[in-house]
Amino acid sequence: MTTYARIADLPSLEASAVTVRGWVMRTRSSGKIGFVVLRDGSGYLQAVILKNEVAPELWECFKGLTQETAVAVTGAPRAEPRSPGGVELAVTALEVLAPSVDFPITPKEHGTAFLFERRHLWLRSRRQVAIMRVRHEVVQAIRDFYYARDFTLVDTPLLTGSIGESAGTLFETEYFDLGKAYLAQTGQLYLEAAAAALGRVYCFGPTFRAEKSKTRRHLSEFWMVEPEVAWNDSDANMRLQEEFVAYIVERCLERRQEDLKELERDTAPLERITPPFPRLSYTDAIDKLRAAGVNAEWGRDLGAEDETVLANQFDRPVFVHDYPVGVKAFYMKQNPADPRTVLNNDCLAPEGYGEIIGGSQREDDHDLLRARIHEQGLPEEPYGWYLDLRKYGTFVHSGFGLGVERTVAWICGIQHVREAIAFPRMMYRLYP
RNA sequence: UCCGGGGUAGCUCAAUGGCAGAGCAUUCGGCUGUUAACCGAAGGGUUGUGGGUUCGAGUCCCACCCCCGGAGCCA
Numbered sequence: 148m149t150t151y152a153r154i155a156d157l158p159s160l161e162a163s164a165v166t167v168r169g170w171v172m173r174t175r176s177s178g179k180i181g182f183v184v185l186r187d188g189s190g191y192l193q194a195v196i197l198k199n200e201v202a203p204e205l206w207e208c209f210k211g212l213t214q215e216t217a218v219a220v221t222g223a224p225r226a227e228p229r230s231p232g233g234v235e236l237a238v239t240a241l242e243v244l245a246p247s248v249d250f251p252i253t254p255k256e257h258g259t260a261f262l263f264e265r266r267h268l269w270l271r272s273r274r275q276v277a278i279m280r281v282r283h284e285v286v287q288a289i290r291d292f293y294y295a296r297d298f299t300l301v302d303t304p305l306l307t308g309s310i311g312e313s314a315g316t317l318f319e320t321e322y323f324d325l326g327k328a329y330l331a332q333t334g335q336l337y338l339e340a341a342a343a344a345l346g347r348v349y350c351f352g353p354t355f356r357a358e359k360s361k362t363r364r365h366l367s368e369f370w371m372v373e374p375e376v377a378w379n380d381s382d383a384n385m386r387l388q389e390e391f392v393a394y395i396v397e398r399c400l401e402r403r404q405e406d407l408k409e410l411e412r413d414t415a416p417l418e419r420i421t422p423p424f425p426r427l428s429y430t431d432a433i434d435k436l437r438a439a440g441v442n443a444e445w446g447r448d449l450g451a452e453d454e455t456v457l458a459n460q461f462d463r464p465v466f467v468h469d470y471p472v473g474v475k476a477f478y479m480k481q482n483p484a485d486p487r488t489v490l491n492n493d494c495l496a497p498e499g500y501g502e503i504i505g506g507s508q509r510e511d512d513h514d515l516l517r518a519r520i521h522e523q524g525l526p527e528e529p530y531g532w533y534l535d536l537r538k539y540g541t542f543v544h545s546g547f548g549l550g551v552e553r554t555v556a557w558i559c560g561i562q563h564v565r566e567a568i569a570f571p572r573m574m575y576r577l578y579p
Numbered sequence: 580u581c582c583g584g585g586g587u588a589g590c591u592c593a594a595u596g597g598c599a600g601a602g603c604a605u606u607c608g609g610c611u612g613u614u615a616a617c618c619g620a621a622g623g624g625u626u627g628u629g630g631g632u633u634c635g636a637g638u639c640c641c642a643c644c645c646c647c648g649g650a651g652c653c654a
Contacts, residue, residue, distance in 0.1 A: 177612070177616080178609070179611045180612060181613090182614080193614085195612080195613090199611085227612095229614085230612095231614060249589075249604090251589075252590090253615095254615050255604070255615070256590075256603085258590085258591075258646085259646090259647070260645090261590070261591095356652085358651090358653070359652090360650095360651085361647090361649080362652095362653095363648085365652085366654095448652090450650085450651080451649095452650095548654060549654070550654030551654085
C-alpha cells in the first residue's frame with residue numbers, strides 16, 4: 148500500500164518508504180548519482196538516485212526529467228545534512244505523472260515584464276511562495292486581531308453609486324437602468340453606518356482606484372482593512388493603529404521566520420516595531436522638513452520624498468497628524484483647537500516604505516459636514532444617507548484604512564507592492 | 580498625464596556608422612554527494628513597427644507601439 152506524504156510532514160514520519168507527489172524544480176547529476184529537487188507546496192525536498200542501486204529504466208526516467216514535471220517519487224526519508232532542508236529521500240521508484248516541456252521561467256535572471264506576463268507560473272518560485280505565505284499570515288493576523296477585540300466584520304459593497312473619496316479616480320460600469328455604478332474605493336462611509344449599529348466594526352476586501360499611478364506603491368486593485376469605532380477620538384484611533392501594526396509584525400516574526408529568511412529580510416528593524424509610535428503634528432513635520440533642508444510650505448500636502456525624510460528620522464512607524472483642511476477629504480473632523488486643520492493621521496512605515504495607513508476622526512456635526520460636501524463641489528444627493536447618520540444620534544467616531552500590499556511589501560522587504568499580491572492589477576497589466 | 584531610461588537568440592545582456600556576439604536555457608557527450616553543480620560540443624537572429632539619411636544602419640533622424648523607473652494622487 149502506498150503511503151503518501153507531504154514534504155512538510157517528512158521529518159516527523161517514521162515510515163520506511165513514502166511517496167511524495169510534487170513538481171521538479173531542477174535536477175543535478177554526477178554521472179552515477181542524481182539529485183532531484185522537488186516542491187509540493189508544503190516544502191522542498193531533495194531526492195537522491197544512485198544509478199547502481201536502481202533499475203536502468205528508473206535512471207533513464209530520471210535523466211528525462213524537466214523543470215516542473217509532475218512526479219511521484221517513492222523512497223526512504225532520512226536525515227541528511229548535505230541536503231537543503233535537512234531531509235532527503237533515497238529513491239526506489241519514480242513515476243512521471245505529467246510532463247512539462249520548455250518551462251519558460253528558468254533558474255536564471257528574468258526581467259519584471261517577462262515575469263509578470265507569466266505571473267501564473269512565476270508564483271511557483273520559492274520567493275513568490277514565501278511572499279504569499281507572509282501575506283496569508285498578515286491577513287490572518289488582521290482577522291484574529293479584530294476578532295479578539297470584539298469587532299464585527301461588516302462586508303461593504305464593491306459596487307456603489309457616486310460616493311467615495313474623490314470623483315476623478317473611479318472605475319465606472321453600467322448598472323441596469325440606474326445609470327453608472329462605480330467600483331468601491333473604500334468601505335468607510337458604509338462602515339460609519341454599521342458602527343452606529345455594532346460599535347466596533349471593520350471591513351476587509353479589495354478596493355479600486357483608477358488613478359494612473361505608476362509607482363512601486365500603487366495598484367489599481369488593492370486590499371484594505373478598515374476599522375471604524377464608535378466613541379473613539381483621533382487619539383484613541385492612533386492607539387488602535389499602533390497596537391494593530393505591532394501585532395501584525397509580531398505575528399509574522401513569530402510564525403513566518405522561514406519565509407522571511409527565504410526573502411533575505413533583515414528582521415532586526417521589524418523587532419523594534421513596538422508601541423507607542425512617535426507622533427508628529429503636520430505643523431511640526433513642516434518644521435522638521437525645513438530643518439532638514441526641504442522646501443516645505445504649510446498648507447501643501449506632503450509628497451513621497453517628504454514622507455521618506457520624516458520616516459527616516461525614526462526606527463519605527465511614525466504618525467503625522469492634523470493636516471490642513473484643504474488637502475484632506477470632506478469627512479474628516481475639523482480640529483476644534485485649530486480650525487485650519489483636521490483630526491486625521493497618516494502612519495508612515497520606516498525603511499522608506501511610507502504611508503501604510505490613513506485615518507481620521509469623522510466629522511460628526513451635520514451642518515459642518517454638509518458645508519464640507521458643498522465646499523468640495525460634491526453633489527449632496529448621493530450623500531443624503533451619510534448625512535442622516537448625523538441626524539439620528541450623531542456620535543464621536545474614528546477609523547482608518549491599512550493597505551495590505553504595502554504592509555506585506557514592508558514586512559517582506561520587497562521593493563514593489565505588485566509582488567505582494569498574487570495577480571496584481573496595474574495600469575498597464577490586466578493579464579493573467 | 581508629465582519627466583527620464585530602454586526594446587538585439589527562449590532569458591539576461593554586449594557590439595567606435597563597417598563580418599550579429601557572450602552567459603544561461605535547449606540538445607548531445609563526460610563525471611558517484613550535487614547545492615543557480617561542473618567540463619566539452621552543437622543548434623539557435625525579420626536587432627519592437629513603419630518611414631528616412633548613407634556606399635553601408637542594431638548604431639544617426641522622424642513617427643508610432645510596448646516595457647521599466649520616477650512624479651502627481653493615494654493605502
